[in-house]
Amino acid sequence: MRKKIVIGNWKMNKTVSESIRMVTELKNLLSGKQDAEIVVVPPFVSLHPCEIALHESSIMLGAQNVSAFDHGAYTGEVSAAMLLDVQCEYVLVGHSERREIFDESNQTLNQKLKQVLEYEMRPVLCIGESALTRKATKTFDFLQTQLQECLRGFVEDDLDALVIAYEPIWAIGTGDTAEPGQIQEVHQFIRDYLEKQYSKAMANMTPILYGGSVNQGNADVIMKQKDVDGVLVGGASLDAEHFVSIVQHAQ
Numbered sequence: 328m329r330k331k332i333v334i335g336n337w338k339m340n341k342t343v344s345e346s347i348r349m350v351t352e353l354k355n356l357l358s359g360k361q362d363a364e365i366v367v368v369p370p371f372v373s374l375h376p377c378e379i380a381l382h383e384s385s386i387m388l389g390a391q392n393v394s395a396f397d398h399g400a401y402t403g404e405v406s407a408a409m410l411l412d413v414q415c416e417y418v419l420v421g422h423s424e425r426r427e428i429f430d431e432s433n434q435t436l437n438q439k440l441k442q443v444l445e446y447e448m449r450p451v452l453c454i455g456e457s458a459l460t461r462k463a464t465k466t467f468d469f470l471q472t473q474l475q476e477c478l479r480g481f482v483e484d485d486l487d488a489l490v491i492a493y494e495p496i497w498a499i500g501t502g503d504t505a506e507p508g509q510i511q512e513v514h515q516f517i518r519d520y521l522e523k524q525y526s527k528a529m530a531n532m533t534p535i536l537y538g539g540s541v542n543q544g545n546a547d548v549i550m551k552q553k554d555v556d557g558v559l560v561g562g563a564s565l566d567a568e569h570f571v572s573i574v575q576h577a578q
């Protein structure tokens with residue numbers, strides 16, 4: 328059975344001191360043994376302080392982004408080696424805000440995936456369609472192109488650590504969650520795609536998460552869908568108690 332994964336993406340929220348307070352609270356609230364993998368994804372500057380605050384906790388750290396380059400003269404960039412050094416285990420790749428606001432292409436994301444995998448962290452490849460694409464009934468074609476272009480050049484053995492997050496853009500930060508049936512339909516499509524391109528074993532092993540207005544009220548029904556292996560939570564992950572109650576639905 329695939330273990331459930333619950334990821335809290337804080338986006339550009341919380342200063343270093345607020346981040347430390349937040350992870351300390353989470354550590355206290357989630358001190359027992361957890362069945363799910365719990366990952367918090369603070370801004371870059373908070374990663375090292377959170378690493379220290381989370382010492383001896385099962386809560387893991389993730390990063391919101393990574394450079395497509397390995398090291399060198401790339402002002403403002405943060406490399407995979409730097410993330411690994413502060414004990415990041417997960418890295419978001421291709422969040423729709425990165426794609427839309429910062430123009431990250433599937434080709435760039437392919438390079439970022441390479442970096443994350445080379446440094447043996449788990450990339451969480453985010454894919455998702457806009458409202459316009461869904462209305463035009465082009466969702467599956469669009470997602471297939473994102474998968475094809477982002478995963479180009481990798482063979483199955485390279486992708487052991489891959490996590491995929493389906494995040495319909497129209498559901499992110501809008502309160503407008505996709506229907507459980509819509510979510511399951513897309514997750515099944517992604518799993519079928521992995522089976523066609525790689526193998527049944529790879530399709531069975533790869534966690535597929537849902538993200539887009541997940542909260543304590545809808546997490547349970549979303550995570551009960553057959554092909555949903557966890558959630559990527561934005562807004563509701565900023566409050567420790569809300570986040571913990573989502574984690575509890577994953578147990």
Ligand code: PGA
Nearest residue numbers: 499500539540560561562
């Ligand atoms: P949201 O964000 O939960 O606030 O919709 C999800 C995400 O962007 O990962």
